[in-house]
Structures are given as C-alpha cells and as structure tokens.
Amino acid sequence: MKASQKAERTPGQETTETLGWWTAHKFLILRRLSQISVLGLFLLTPVVGIRVIDGNLSSSRLLNTVPMTDPLLALQTLAAFHPLELTAVLGALLVGGFYLLLGGRVFCSWVCPINPVTDLAGSFRRLFKIRSSYRLSRSARYWLLALVLVLPTVTGVLVWEFINPIALAYRGILFGMGTGWILILAIFLFDLIVSQRGWCGHLCPLGAFYGITGKISPVQMSAARRDKCNDCMDCYAVCPEPHILPPALKPSKNKSPVLKPLDCTRCGRCIDVCAQQVFEYQINMPGTVKDQPDTQRSLAK
C-alpha cells in the first residue's frame, strides 16, 4: 500500500540517470533474453527442423539424449499411482536438482512463460494507476499445491494439467494453441483488475513448489548494503513479492539481509532499480545465513 502511494516516481529512473541505462535494466534484459532463448530453442524443431530440444516444459529431451521432466508433474503421476519410467524419473531429478542449485523460483522469473504476462499486467497497473486489489491469502498457493498433488490420487487423472497455464502456454506455442489463449488472457486480466500479483505471487502451485525447493538453495538475493538504503521505495514498486523486502531491508533485530528464499524469485529487478546498489546475488551454503547477526551494523558499532 505504502509503495503505491509514494511511487509517483518511475522506478529505476534515478539509477538510469546516475549509473546508466544498462545498469538500470541489466537483469530485466537478461531475464527476457533467457525466457526468449529457452522458448527459441524449443521452437527450432517445429520452425526450422533443427532438433536441439524437443517436447515442452512438461517433459523434454535435450540433444536427443538428456531427459528433462517437470518434477511437480512427475510427483503428480506418482500420486496417481503410475509407476513412472526411469527416463522421466531421471528427468525430474535433473530439473529438480538444477533449480535446487540455482535458486528455486529462478524458474518463475527466468524461464516461465507466464512471467512476462503477469509482468505486463503489473506494468499496466502502474501505468493506469490501478490501485484496487483483492487481498489473497499468502498461503493460498500451498493449498493449491496440496490440491494438485491430492487430486491425482482421488481421481486417477493429472487434473492440474487441464488448466496448468504454464504447460498450456508452451504447448500452445509449440504444438498449436487452439482456445488455450483464453486462459492466459484470463490470468492477465486477473492480475490486472482483480488482484495485484495475484497469480504468480499468491496462487501458482508450481511457484509454491519451486519456492520450497529454493528455501534450501545456495543462490540467494541479499540486501547486503542495506545501510545505504535511502527509502526511495523503487524496489517495492518492482518486486513481485514486496512483502519480503522489509524484514531484510529494515529489520527489527539484527536479522539476515537475505530476502526470504521461499518467496524471492531471484529476478534481480531490485538490483536494477536501486540507485544505491543495495542488493546483490549471493551464494550462501544452506543454513549459514539464518538469523546471523548483521555484520555490517555490528562492525559500525
């Protein structure tokens, strides 16, 4: 709420003026490049006929050998009592391990095709000054995640895959969209009109799943130079999970400057917009940063 009242300034403008356009947009551009290249590699098969990676985000095959499988999808088939073939199991371990190492929800911000859609909705909200937002529960996504894993057991069908917008978007682009775009438009409108950051930040079960993975991931985002923060609020305006900023940026006690790894998508947009260069990516072995005293402040004392 606070952020939207103060954010009449354009986030990142100050950084552009003081540190240059590239510094103010670096991770945004890199992220878009990453999203486009992943999709582009998949598109090589149907468009040009060069087979680098086949399939889609649900399951794929790299260079005709390496299997990759959405780990949440693999769990769903197991929940439906299907004895998964080794190929898919290996693929799920590979993808799960990859995101475990690289920061869990890094999938959300660097790969997921819905991210540009909800980012666009977020930009439109800022542009048209849409302030009203239905407050969804923070725990909603975990309820949904539980539902996604329980329903296959109850019905024997991978129910989530009927409406999973992430799989649907990729499948649509690679194998034919049909009426699938309606669901993607619905998510855009939901984020734009009904609930701010409603889908990715509150509902998406895959985001919740990768969040849990990211909880123990070494790649983290840290407000390492938080003593330099000048309360410009730019990071609040761009962060897809702004509730994680205050505990790291303005802690009540000497708490760790690491942004809650469960929710942080490691998008790096906060690094971009911060003119004071407060934020940085860090590689911390799991468990080493929890509730450790703030070294910089204790040094200052």
Place this chain on the structure above:
Amino acid sequence: MNKTNDKGKAITRRRFLTDTAQAACATGLLGLGLTFIAEKSKVHAAEAMRPPGALPEQGFLAACLRCGLCVRDCPWDTLKLAKPEDPVASGTPYFEARSVPCEMCEDIPCVKACPSGALNPALEDINNARMGVAVLTDRENCLSLQGLRCEVCYRVCPLIDEAITLKRTRNKRTQVHTAFEPYVNPDICTGCGKCEEACVLEETAIRVLPQELAVGQLGKHYRLGWEEEEKAGKALVPDLLNLPDRLPEGTKL
C-alpha cells in the same frame, strides 16, 4: 487492514483462522470443480485414437506427461497434441484415422520417445498394438455389401487376410451373385485406421473405435460350456438333465 493488525494477537489469530477457513473452502470448491472436469475427461471420444502401446484410457490419463515427444518423433505427422477444445484430455496425443492413420512403423518411434511409460515400452512388435478395433459400422451403405467390387478397406489393410478378410455372402438384391463382405478379426486388428482412411464413401462405413467402445465382454462369472469341457477333458455336467415337461392338460408328447 493494517490497523486491525496492530491491535493485538487476538485479531491476528482471528484473521489467521478466517484466512485458513476461506482458503480451505476455496480449495475445496476448486477441487470439486476440477474433479468434475477429471471425471468428464475419462470419457474416450470415439474419433480420437491413442498412439500404439497407449495404456488403457484411465491409466493413460494418469501417466501421460503431455510433453509431445511422441508427436515430434512420429515420422508421418500422424499424432497431434490435443488442444483444450479437442475431444480428448487437453495436451494428450491422439490421431484421427479418417484424415491421417497410423503407418505402423516397425521400430515404433512414438513408444520409444515416451519418457513416462504412458506408451508402454513392452510393445515391441507393432502388430501387437491395440490402438482400437475396426468396425464395419454401416452395413447398409458399404459398397461391398451391396454386391459391388469395392473391398478397398481390405486391400489397404497392413494385415490383409488376417485383420480383414472377405467373407462371401449372397448378394441379397440379385440373389444370384456373391457379395464380398469385409470382415474384421478383432483379435488381430491393430486399429491403425488405414481402412477408415481409405473407405471411398463420403462418410466412412468402416471406423476404428477405441477398444472399450468396440469390444464386448462376457460377464466375469460366465463360462462357456464347450470351452470348459475342453479344459476339463470331459463334460462338466454328468448327464443331460431331464426336466419335467409342462404340457397343456390332456395332451401327451
């Protein structure tokens, strides 16, 4: 909203409880809705054929990852992934025999491509595939049954003289000529759909149907006497039963 939060723990606890209750109710409702979709999806549309080696529909819906690798590896572009509005579960592979039937590749690349086992890797001989069963659904308009020399479905069958044979029947119209009736042997037919594609009629008279729609099944408790007799090596009933004859009064056999 922030105000109430500051007032104390009681409000936070109340908020926590209402939030949880709301979330539980919403999840429950959504779950019911999705279960409804799931149940509807179990109906196997007659025009949508699954690739060779596909598990029975119920198991297939639990196993298929909807990745499209079978589609990519199908050299004939037979398979496609279902769009949300298509007759089978969204994202699952299928083909429509009337437009592009299965060419029955000997190396079965679609089954090899499947990472999850939804297409059963135990299928090694394509002739053992049971994608469906061809059924002569319209005996009135079938040219062969009208006594004309068509038999196209028989000629194109990859298992000619096994899966489809020609049964000689009397031409009902002329009463003197022979009609060559295409006869499907459901134990051998793979359901590739070549016959359906080839049927020369405007609307095909022969169709491949999913197994569960086309094949009848004897009640599990039911035994065929002659089969049991063969198994046992003798009749299971010792003698012919002699039941009392009921005749109108005053009559005799």
